[in-house]
Amino acid sequence: MTDKNKQLVSTISDDNKLTLSLKDIDMPQPGPDEIVVRMEAMPLNPSDFGVMFSAADMSTATQSGTDDSPVITADVPEKVMPALKTRVNKDTPVGNEGAGTVVAAGSSEAAQALMGKMVAVIGGGTYRQYHCVNVRSCIEMKDGTTATEAASSFVNPLTSLAMVETMRAEGHKAIVHAAAASSLGQMLNRICMADGIDLINIVRKESQEKLLRDMGAKYVVNSSSETFTKDLTAAIIETGATISFDPIGGGKLSSDILNCMEAAITHDVEEYSVYGSDAFKQAYIYGALDRGPITLNRNFGFAWGVNGFLLFNALGKLGSETVKAMRKRVAEEITTTFASSYTHEVTLEEALQLKSIAAYGKQATGEKYLIKPQG
Amino acid sequence: MTDKNKQLVSTISDDNKLTLSLKDIDMPQPGPDEIVVRMEAMPLNPSDFGVMFSAADMSTATQSGTDDSPVITADVPEKVMPALKTRVNKDTPVGNEGAGTVVAAGSSEAAQALMGKMVAVIGGGTYRQYHCVNVRSCIEMKDGTTATEAASSFVNPLTSLAMVETMRAEGHKAIVHAAAASSLGQMLNRICMADGIDLINIVRKESQEKLLRDMGAKYVVNSSSETFTKDLTAAIIETGATISFDPIGGGKLSSDILNCMEAAITHDVEEYSVYGSDAFKQAYIYGALDRGPITLNRNFGFAWGVNGFLLFNALGKLGSETVKAMRKRVAEEITTTFASSYTHEVTLEEALQLKSIAAYGKQATGEKYLIKPQG
Numbered sequence: 101m102t103d104k105n106k107q108l109v110s111t112i113s114d115d116n117k118l119t120l121s122l123k124d125i126d127m128p129q130p131g132p133d134e135i136v137v138r139m140e141a142m143p144l145n146p147s148d149f150g151v152m153f154s155a156a157d158m159s160t161a162t163q164s165g166t167d168d169s170p171v172i173t174a175d176v177p178e179k180v181m182p183a184l185k186t187r188v189n190k191d192t193p194v195g196n197e198g199a200g201t202v203v204a205a206g207s208s209e210a211a212q213a214l215m216g217k218m219v220a221v222i223g224g225g226t227y228r229q230y231h232c233v234n235v236r237s238c239i240e241m242k243d244g245t246t247a248t249e250a251a252s253s254f255v256n257p258l259t260s261l262a263m264v265e266t267m268r269a270e271g272h273k274a275i276v277h278a279a280a281a282s283s284l285g286q287m288l289n290r291i292c293m294a295d296g297i298d299l300i301n302i303v304r305k306e307s308q309e310k311l312l313r314d315m316g317a318k319y320v321v322n323s324s325s326e327t328f329t330k331d332l333t334a335a336i337i338e339t340g341a342t343i344s345f346d347p348i349g350g351g352k353l354s355s356d357i358l359n360c361m362e363a364a365i366t367h368d369v370e371e372y373s374v375y376g377s378d379a380f381k382q383a384y385i386y387g388a389l390d391r392g393p394i395t396l397n398r399n400f401g402f403a404w405g406v407n408g409f410l411l412f413n414a415l416g417k418l419g420s421e422t423v424k425a426m427r428k429r430v431a432e433e434i435t436t437t438f439a440s441s442y443t444h445e446v447t448l449e450e451a452l453q454l455k456s457i458a459a460y461g462k463q464a465t466g467e468k469y470l471i472k473p474q475g
Numbered sequence: 476m477t478d479k480n481k482q483l484v485s486t487i488s489d490d491n492k493l494t495l496s497l498k499d500i501d502m503p504q505p506g507p508d509e510i511v512v513r514m515e516a517m518p519l520n521p522s523d524f525g526v527m528f529s530a531a532d533m534s535t536a537t538q539s540g541t542d543d544s545p546v547i548t549a550d551v552p553e554k555v556m557p558a559l560k561t562r563v564n565k566d567t568p569v570g571n572e573g574a575g576t577v578v579a580a581g582s583s584e585a586a587q588a589l590m591g592k593m594v595a596v597i598g599g600g601t602y603r604q605y606h607c608v609n610v611r612s613c614i615e616m617k618d619g620t621t622a623t624e625a626a627s628s629f630v631n632p633l634t635s636l637a638m639v640e641t642m643r644a645e646g647h648k649a650i651v652h653a654a655a656a657s658s659l660g661q662m663l664n665r666i667c668m669a670d671g672i673d674l675i676n677i678v679r680k681e682s683q684e685k686l687l688r689d690m691g692a693k694y695v696v697n698s699s700s701e702t703f704t705k706d707l708t709a710a711i712i713e714t715g716a717t718i719s720f721d722p723i724g725g726g727k728l729s730s731d732i733l734n735c736m737e738a739a740i741t742h743d744v745e746e747y748s749v750y751g752s753d754a755f756k757q758a759y760i761y762g763a764l765d766r767g768p769i770t771l772n773r774n775f776g777f778a779w780g781v782n783g784f785l786l787f788n789a790l791g792k793l794g795s796e797t798v799k800a801m802r803k804r805v806a807e808e809i810t811t812t813f814a815s816s817y818t819h820e821v822t823l824e825e826a827l828q829l830k831s832i833a834a835y836g837k838q839a840t841g842e843k844y845l846i847k848p849q850g
Contacts, residue, residue, distance in 0.1 A: 402783035
């Protein structure tokens with residue numbers, strides 16, 4: 101264990117500039133229930149970009165600094181600055197998850213038991229070389245699991261599992277998923293196939309449709325098709341899906357989904373009801389790929405909900421026994437059901453190159469970056 | 476008890492016409508658990524207009540028939556006809572509630588006990604002279620209660636009480652109410668004052684602001700004011716309201732409310748969170764005064780829900796013990812907390828006059844019609 105440790109931070113200054121840079125930080129000392137992890141692999145997830153880029157206009161980004169100490173600067177629009185006031189002039193650590201080897205452990209039995217193990221960790225800015233976390237914020241991986249395999253053990257695996265468990269807990273029997281060709285969408289598809297749950301995948305390109313069908317997906321509908329709402333309604337009639345998950349948010353996709361659910365539920369109903377069907381229809385929005393307004397064209401009666409969906413809140417609702425079982429399943433199936441793949445590996449320094457940012461910032465299907473911070 | 480009975484029905488024909496008329500119907504015979512009520516007073520509530528006018532363009536309404544048998548006809552836009560297919564060429568009875576005297580009762584003890592009593596009833600098309608209902612669909616009023624006093628015992632009293640009980644059940648501590656100068660809004664105001672609950676009333680006119688303040692309302696904000704969101708945020712900071720009820724739906728009012736809640740919750744928070752506050756913010760939409768799209772401008776993080784709110788569904792969630800207590804409270808406080816007032820009384824025939832429809836169809840604050848069907 102060296103004395104050197106560095107961390108990727110995002111800083112917004114009061115002159116409306118975003119700066120991304122690497123900062124030298126102290127080597128951490130673990131408390132009784134803490135471990136120090138030598139971080140070896142961390143994914144660049146869409147959920148990291150909210151902290152990393154914030155509301156900066158990345159088309160204005162410029163590069164400075166050196167190869168060893170790169171600096172990215174971009175303009176933050178004046179009008180969004182009030183909403184960011186609690187961030188101004190503070191270094192905010194970036195990175196929600198990652199994996200590595202435990203190189204120091206606190207005095208508690210739980211911490212000591214992890215010494216030398218491969219663990220996946222969540223939270224607190226994982227884009228650094230050595231990270232100190234509470235034992236509760238990590239999953240012990242099976243022997244032989246590599247850091248690259250373990251890097252994405254929390255965000256996508258637990259979010260997609262939480263969707264399935266939420267479906268069960270709330271009494272639905274099939275799921276509609278939007279932007280379904282994403283890494284998370286592919287994982288959800290594998291979980292649903294393994295568990296025998298009907299999943300309707302909404303994509304917007306034929307190539308994504310093919311990708312999912314080749315994986316074995318039974319229901320794939322294309323939102324760019326002229327027959328989209330007809331196709332979606334038909335799939336909902338067949339599956340009985342009354343819950344949806346949408347990472348886009350802005351626009352009218354969740355509204356379309358609710359209207360198709362209502363059309364499916366009432367398609368063979370003889371009796372008129374001015375209040376719509378009694379069947380409860382739930383649309384969860386778990387991201388903000390489109391930050392524009394969410395538009396609800398309400399032809400779906402009164403038995404409906406549109407809710408934000410955030411992993412931590414969802415886990416809180418599911419309860420600790422369910423969450424414990426979910427974590428165990430992730431560790432056991434990390435190279436199968438919950439496997440992630442990456443198209444590029446970069447160092448912390450390479451992650452702060454304009455051309456890398458241009459690539460991973462696009463959030464294109466099939467492009468996924470992994471940071472390997474030990475060089 | 477005479478042999479004559481008539482009923483107000485709404486009919487949509489396959490040539491895109493809405494017809495409102497009075498139909499002679501049979502005098503009902505009660506089953507074991509049923510009672511026949513001589514209907515004496517029924518309110519014209521906004522919630523009745525969905526069935527009555529449906530999606531017809533009432534600006535095209537014309538009058539025909541006779542004084543004793545008036546007929547109103549209006550055009551239904553072609554494009555909405557598919558959504559109304561289950562209504563076409565059927566007489567749909569109108570009227571959600573009303574009150575009167577029990578003139579016949581079935582054989583069961585519960586039914587017999589109501590013989591000769593004043594009862595309030597719900598459901599099934601109350602705009603008729605004699606109505607047969609299950610004993611579970613009525614509230615026995617206290618001796619001396621008049622039909623006019625009892626007419627509005629269900630829709631507004633139970634809806635406003637259900638809002639308060641939902642607030643309690645879901646762990647909120649204060650309420651935001653939109654279109655707050657309505658009959659229902661005034662009732663909610665009285666309940667909240669009686670129960671010591673902070674209520675923030677949103678109105679859009681100064682006269683409505685005055686009306687509520689004169690009733691003793693502490694928090695009234697005007698959505699037409701330039702300082703609306705600032706005023707609303709300040710009231711939420713003071714009260715801690717995290718649940719709202721909005722009968723409008725279309726537009727961005729519920730979105731504004733959620734954003735003001737988030738601003739209030741985070742106004743003194745030092746730490747930045749990209750996901751917004753953890754405090755759950757709930758916006759219920761209980762009407763469709765504006766049928767246009769609901770627009771959500773999402774600056775309120777991920778801990779939020781926007782849901783339809785319908786009395787029957789809400790009662791189902793609250794459970795039978797709570798509902799029983801709610802009904803008892805309504806009967807006890809029908810001339811105080813739950814009192815309604817009416818500006819006009821009309822017969823069934825007079826309700827089907829164009830000038831009456833023009834007046835009550837406006838749903839203006841302070842204009843409220845009561846049908847007295849026994850002439």
